[in-house]
Amino acid sequence: MTMLLPKFELHQPTTVAEAVALAKQFGDDVDYISGGTDLLPNYKCGLNARTNVISLQHIAELKQISATEIGAGVTLTEIEHNTDVPAGVREAAAHIASPLLRESGTLGGNLMLDNRCHFFNQSYFWRNSLGYCLKADGDRCHVVPKINVDGKSVLNDKVCVATHSSDLAPMLIALGAEATFAGPDGERTIKLNDFYWGDGIERFERKPGEMLVKVTLPDWALNVRSGWKKLAPRQSIDFSVVGVGVALDLDGDKVSKLRIGLGAVDTTPVLFDYAGRDVRKAPHSYLFTDPTKDMPEVIGQPLTDELIETVAAHVQTQAQPKLNVPMAPDYRKKMCGVLTRRLLKELRDTHS
Ligand SMILES: Cc1cc2nc3c(=O)[nH]c(=O)nc-3n(C[C@H](O)[C@H](O)[C@H](O)COP(=O)(O)OP(=O)(O)OC[C@H]3O[C@@H](n4cnc5c(N)ncnc54)[C@H](O)[C@@H]3O)c2cc1C
Ligand code: SF4
Incomplete structure (x- = not known):
């Protein structure tokens, strides 16, 4: 049984443009990391680890916070204690994980959190004994949900239904938040509600190399x-x-x-x-x-x-x-x- 962190190369850009250029360079073999409180436990379990990791810790632009704009690098603790931010967002942040994890965990990591499932969030050894699953290393789903096909309910082991578990995402979509991403093709802003879609593997509509820069709330969210x-x-x-x-x-x-x-x-x-x-x-x-x-x-x-x-x-x-x-x-x-x-x-x- 191994729970050791696999080897990867850590890149530490200081600007968004630099980070995006690195992501473009490494294609599929790269992950962004902010606080690491979700990514690193997953890596230790051997879940879809990459050999290049881009740290967003040193990008000052991601750490800005105001009543209606929260940078992707702002920590959960900062959100919890910022009284300009709507009460619901502060409450959601305050109930994530533990005080220590909230000091490291960020808005960006929370909104891009991987989906969770009993059969996935396990050590490599545990998953090996079951034969893995669609979301990592395997070819079938152990939850086997019924899905609708032509009006009939059928069992399907080729669909991942891992659960989306971010606490800030549902609160922010209730408040009409928009998300701004930077990627190799430039910047774009999308309603957070439209960003999320798909099965438990796909999870959201993120273009290759894109990183979350900030979330913006409409003025009505403050009232x-x-x-x-x-x-x-x-x-x-x-x-x-x-x-x-x-x-x-x-x-x-x-x-x-x-x-x-x-x-x-x-x-x-x-x-x-x-x-x-x-x-x-x-x-x-x-x-x-x-x-x-x-x-x-x-x-x-x-x-x-x-x-x-x-x-x-x-x-x-x-x-x-x-x-x-x-x-x-x-x-x-x-x-x-x-x-x-x-x-x-x-x-x-x-x-x-
Ligand atoms: C014991 C424990 C309990 C937890 N409890 C909760 C809980 O109750 N509720 C909850 O919501 N979460 C919980 N978490 C998960 C996690 O701590 C938080 O969601 C945290 O906000 C993740 O932020 P991070 O910066 O550490 O993310 P990271 O681990 O750095 O990243 C998470 C994912 O987001 C991606 N990512 C990070 N930043 C960006 C960006 N700017 N652009 C694009 N992709 C990015 C990474 O590539 C990775 O895939 C828990 C974790 C642990 C270990
Ligand atoms: S729901 Fe997804 S993560 Fe869970 S067993 Fe099925 S394929 Fe794996």
Whole structure:
């Protein structure tokens, strides 16, 4: 059994342009590293390690933070303690891992976090005894989800459904964040919600060599109520097995905006926009949760206990957790509703 870090060459650029040029030079055999709190444990388990690693630690441009712009290199601790940043984002950051890991872990690493699964986040020795899986070294999925083919539900061991477990991603998509990337073809900005798509291997729409530079929030994100709750086996250190981020705006007692980001149930975070406007451009057939299905009428309605129950039931009904992270899918599904209900009540009652 080996849990040693494999050998790689560490590159330490000081500008974004230099980092991108290095990534272009090494093609497929390269990874970026920020705090290393996700990448290095994966390397120790022999999970898709590369022989070139580009450190983003020395790039000052990535470390800027303001109320609406957070650089990819800003640490989770800095986000947690920056009172200009919306409350929901601070709460999500404050519940990641442990104080020590939050000192090293960054926004960029959190948003680009690899998906998780019982059968993947294991040592090489452990995975070898099972015959590996699609996400590393193997040719089949051990979770074997049912997928829809021509209206029929069939078993498919050629699809990876590893769970997207970033805590900041669902909160930031609820707040309408955009992400700016730099790559060999220049810079581009994309809605964070559109960036995530695909199965548990693909995870997002990142072009070769691209790195995340910053995340930008719209001005409205500073004027809405926002909050975050997660379910995890332990309050500290454990990854979410359900995460709910809410952005809520009220006009008097009526809902004028309600966006809920659901994390840790599917291969990507899922946005429920009750105005029905923000629908992901590239919905993927492997995404089991459908936020647009049977959406209740919420905008313009008073936020009564009954309406909160309706929204919580909607999120719970649509959520489709898989049996590949801790805690049973049925329990996690129920907790999607419970956390949504608690957050909506808190956001309504504590701000009035
Ligand atoms: C014990 C433990 C508990 C944890 N608990 C949680 C949790 O509760 N919630 C949670 O969300 N996370 C959790 N994590 C994961 C991790 O600590 C955090 O998500 C952290 O924010 C990752 O940031 P990092 O800078 O360390 O990422 P890194 O490990 O440096 O990188 C992670 C991935 O992102 C890529 N990357 C990093 N920066 C960029 C960039 N700017 N552009 C492009 N790609 C980039 C890397 O190539 C790598 O693939 C936990 C980790 C551990 C070890
Ligand atoms: S979902 Fe299947 S393919 Fe993906 S990591 Fe888990 S076992 Fe591997």
